[in-house]
Amino acid sequence: MKISSLTLILFFTWLAGLMPFTASAQETDPVLEHLIEKGLEKSHSLNINQLETEQAQVDQKLAKSVFLPKLTVTGSYTRLNDDISFDDDTQSLLKATQKLLIKEAAGIPFNAAFPEHIPLQDINNLQNKDILKSSVDVDWVIFSGFEASNALKAARHKESSLRYAGMAERDHIILSIIETYDQLALVNASEEVLAASEAFLEDQEHYVKKAIENGLATPISRQKVALARQQLAARQLEYSHNRKLLIERLHQLTGEDKEVLRSLEPKLAPMSPDNLTPAKRNEILALEEAEKATAYKAKMEKSHFIPKIALKGHYEFLEDDLSLFDPQWYAAVGVKWNLFDGGQSRLNSRKTQLEAGKFRQQIEEAEEMIALSIVKAEHTYEASLQNSRIAQKEIELAGATYEMVNKQYKNNLATITDVLDALRDLESANFQLQESYYNQRRALTALLHSKGQLNY
Template sequence: MHVNRLKISILIMALVGFSSAASRAQQLDPELKELISKGLHKSHSVQIYKMEAEQAQVDQKLAKSTFLPHVTVNGSYTRLNDDITFDQNTQNLLVATQKLLIKEAAGIPFHAPFPENIPLTEIANLQDKNILKSSVDVDWVLFSGMQATNALKASKHQEASLNYLGKAEEDKLALQIIETYDKLALVHASRQVITTSEKFLNEQAHYVNKAIKNGLATPLSRQKIELAQQQLASKELEFRQNTTLLIEVLQQLTGESRTNLAQIEPRLYAPSPVVQSDLEKRHEIKALEEAERATQYKAKMEKSSFIPKVALQGHYEFLEENLSLLEPKWYVGVGVKWNLFDGNRARLKSQKSNIESRKYRAKINQAEEMIELSVVQAQLNYESALQNTQIAQKEIDLAQATYDMVDKQHKNNLASINEVLDALTDLEKANFKLQETYFHQRRAMTELLHAKGNLTSFYN
């Protein structure tokens, strides 16, 4: 019997020793890092931020496309009710002028009649009634009055803001996965405590049954042990239920199959002490700062609507025969557009964007104050967690020594079975409390890293 107790004690010490070695070797289990990676790829919130950042990239391309020529090919057919011609007096004048020119060229006297054998050219219509046109137009903005340039800069800062918001969402998701994974490890730790307690109770049941046969104990002692075994079975059921629930949560967060999640055996261990590091700027602050810059450039974009714009325009007709006598075949021109007064719309829009920028600055100040407080709180929580871990380890030593003493007294009829069971319960609680302190210590550590802006490098 003493050999069995020695084996169980060695098992507990080995578990604690393995945990310490693991903490020195790594901060996160490889399977936990893999779960975080899968969770980041699955997260709808993270994907939405990425898609919104892609939209900002498209906005940048739209701003750049302002300076690219816009080429349009046109085609049309029109039928008028009749040809458009000169009035009769104008036609007579044009015919008379044509005759004079011909007589002059042929050397015929001015007052001589016009020869009938010389044909005259018919007067062309101003516009035929059947009009078929095909042309190309070119519109090219040469200077947008800085509107396109400011819009491009605003979109770049908007993209950066969305990327930082996505990283902040990734940190929140990583915290959820780490916490759920550690809860599952805590449940598995409770299973180890249950297994250890079961071995203790089986040992006590064997001893009590032997004592009853020898008249050294009553059946009441056996009933008390059986009650304790039933209570242990209830804890076993609670373990299975908690395991199922946590696996469901992990499956939802990461998309990993339930079968694979059921096979992992996470363990709790005391993480390595957090190295004191400088406070890094949080992703949330960076996102707000980029959004502030975006609104500032948006305000400049609205204000620059009063700067003159310069554009080039060109036109070319493919079907020359369908043009009227007054239409050119092609033309090229440069124009200037200067908005002198638009009813104060641009000024008011710029004013609105400036107010939005000041709102972001107020949010930045508020967030920095909250982060500063959260760092202090997280540091205090972490120090408390370290202290509680040390206390829990001493409680295990005390509970183990107490149980060994009471068990020895019971075998010498110096202690009751109730005292043995109470000592066993205290040992169970002490072992499980140590695992709980590991859980809270890791929780406090990740919260401290998150508060300081160092969490991303922890799980990447």
């Protein structure tokens, strides 16, 4: 079916505004939102960050557990080679003492003989050779010299730092997915532009064929149109390959099924910002929390010289096998005071303070780089808006030029080469418009990210 030049000009005009509205910067289509969600779930770096965050949470619990009493129940059986008892002289002395006490109690004179019918009690062993013990011990730290409290605060700030670092990594993953998705939309828009060019060439080929039949054109003109179609086919093949590469990239980023990705038809739409008020970036917040964590770690190492106080208790469940010197239970309060450790605590604290100084330098450097990126992104976004307006004007001019040259050609006032050149200019203008939309979206996304407003 023959397509008129006016119809094709109108088609190109429709392509010039593929999306008849301007999307809000934070309004993503459901497909892109789904891909972002899949990409965040798949990300190995985010999963590693989550594990590190959970480790910091465990560190906090470990710091708290210092103040919980530790209960230890033990049991043991020991067999000695023999009972431990007093020597013979001591046993004789103890028995003699026992006789004296019995005489005194019975009213027998001191010098009288001891009655044979009164039994004497055997002298107990100091320790029987079979020893069965079961006991419970309690150790309870009641003051750690602020080590535990500073360790807890350091772990909390470390957790916050890891969370902000994860959010910063999350932003980079989202940016990669959005960029790849927009590149796919640009390829789709470019393929539609090429489809419009193909329709133009079909119209020209039909006209040239009729002109040759009527002696109004030479076979050279048909060869030029055929060459133009081959060049168009080469460009279509290039964009087809680009589409396949982008599908592979999206599959790598999101893990989404390739068949689903091949069915996507994303569109480019100009974007307008919702909120460009700068907010503190996650990278800065992560460094600030890391700086605080190292500061508390330095305090923890300094507090190594503060005395520590602890309670200790012990209770024996079995009394039978205790020696004569073993208590059944005891309770004690102890103080541990590290007076000198060779300077290790001081040096470790100094090393940690230097680490905090490194974080401060990184924060200042990051703030400078972010400020520069904001200025650059603002200029790039303004330039992209101007380029889009210029591309619109170029399409209008290229469309009018093609229409004029096409009429001149059909009135033998221009050559087929002039027509094909005008068609390529029209095609190029449409490419530039779609690229300007793509660059505009990239510039605004970069601006939102640099100002900490990438809220997806």
